[in-house]
Amino acid sequence: AHDYTKYNNWATINDWVVSISSANANLISRQVIGNTYEGRPMHLLKIGKKTGSTKPAVFMDCGFHAREWITHAFCQWFVKEAVSTYGSDSEMTNLLDRMDFFVLPVFNIDGYEYTWTNDRMWRKTRSRNSGSNCIGTDPNRNFDAGWCTIGASSNPCSETYCGSSIESEIESKNLANFIRSNKSIIKAYLTVHSYSQLLLFPYSYKYGLAADHSELLSVSQGAIAALRSLYGTKYTSGPGASTIYPAAGGSDDWAYDLGVKYSYTFELRDEGRYGFLLPESQIKPTCEETMLAVKYIASHVLKNL
Ligand code: 0X9
Ligand code: ZN
Ligand code: ZN
Incomplete structure (x- = not known):
């Protein structure tokens, strides 16, 4: 059975997607943006008060990298918190009245299942690579942002294989097509990874600073201060290349260069004690503190439309 304080497998998450959207039809609508390589449907939830007019939106995805299980848990938590605090939490109510959140709970479904x-x-x-027995592409090296020039490998056996071409992965193509089609309304792109407790923004494919660097930095600093206010969890924020490492082909840099100004990568808990194997006892505190950062960024977006 589905449990927000446990790690849920894809079948459980998929049933949850259907049931939470049906149970909250006033706030949530559901669509499929395409299927994965192995044929699983990529469900996207749109959360927001239905107004009848076009609203600005924040796009958020989780589960780019299969083993980063806390991220899948966070997207589910976000949806639950949004619907359960709408009408009581004034910040969430304002956000959902005036904007929509597109949430892709699991990007790399085939990898997560594996x-x-x-x-x-x-x-x-989990895609096949022609001419190699090694499986899979790093989806966060597969986007059109300095593709495969730095911090990525052209060897299919590498953990950072950039793929045979830009958007060679159907999952990347499905995501990129959705964002390109909705580019006029998408004001922020948030992609959730783990671990290291970082909040990164462009660029990662080069050391040069983004045109919006000072605003991206100050919003990131406000967001990590909000996050820290709950349990004292320390995050560092900055441009990807200098804060973590240079790595081309990421969805954050791609979305930014497409014109989505507020483009951020979260690296959730922890700093390496448990790493990808974060205990279930940390799901609730991690998600609660991360909510504060996401709401901070979304509120800033709303103030600056
Ligand atoms: O290397 C990555 O894709 C991310 N770190 S992770 O440990 N979750 O794999 C960082 C992504 C930062 N952004 C870009 N490199 N564009
Ligand atoms: Zn990752
Ligand atoms: Zn809560």
């Missing part, structure tokens, strides 16, 4: 059935530490997609 971490449950075969290899808990799997990272990449």
Whole structure:
């Protein structure tokens, strides 16, 4: 059965997607943006008060990398908190009245399933590579942002394989097509990873600073201060290349260069004690503190439309 304080497998998450959207039809609508390589539907939830007019939106995805299980848990938590605090929490109410959140709870579904059935530490997609026995592409090296120039590998056996071409992975193509089609309303792009307790923004494919660097930095600093206010969890924020490492082909840099100004990558708990194997006892505190950062960023977006 589905439990927000446990790690749920894809079948459980998929049933949850259907039931939470049906049970909250006033606030949630559901669509499929395409299927994965192995044919699983990529469900996208739209959360917000239905107004009849076009609203600005924040896009958020979880589960790019299969083994980063706390991220899948966070997207589910976000949806639950949004619907359960609408009408009582004034900040959430204002956000959902005036904007929509597109939430993709699991980007790399095939990889996530594989971490449950075969290899808990799997990272990449599960697509075949022609001419190699190695499986999968790193989806966060597969986007059109300095593709495969730095911090990525052209070897299919590498954990950071950039793929045979830009958007070679159907999951990348489905996501990119949705964002391109909705580019006029999408004001922020949030992609949730783990671990290291970082809040990153462009660029990662080069050391040069983004045109909006000072605003991206100050919003990131406000967001990590909000996060820290709950349990004292320390985050660092900054441009990807200098804060973590240079790595091309990421969805954050791609979305930014497309014109989505507020583009951020979260690296959730912890700092390495448990790493990808974060205990279930940390799901609730991690998600509660991360909510504060996401709400901070969304509120800033709303103030600056
Ligand atoms: O390397 C990554 O894709 C991310 N770190 S992780 O440990 N979750 O794999 C960081 C992504 C930062 N952004 C870009 N490199 N564009
Ligand atoms: Zn990751
Ligand atoms: Zn809560």
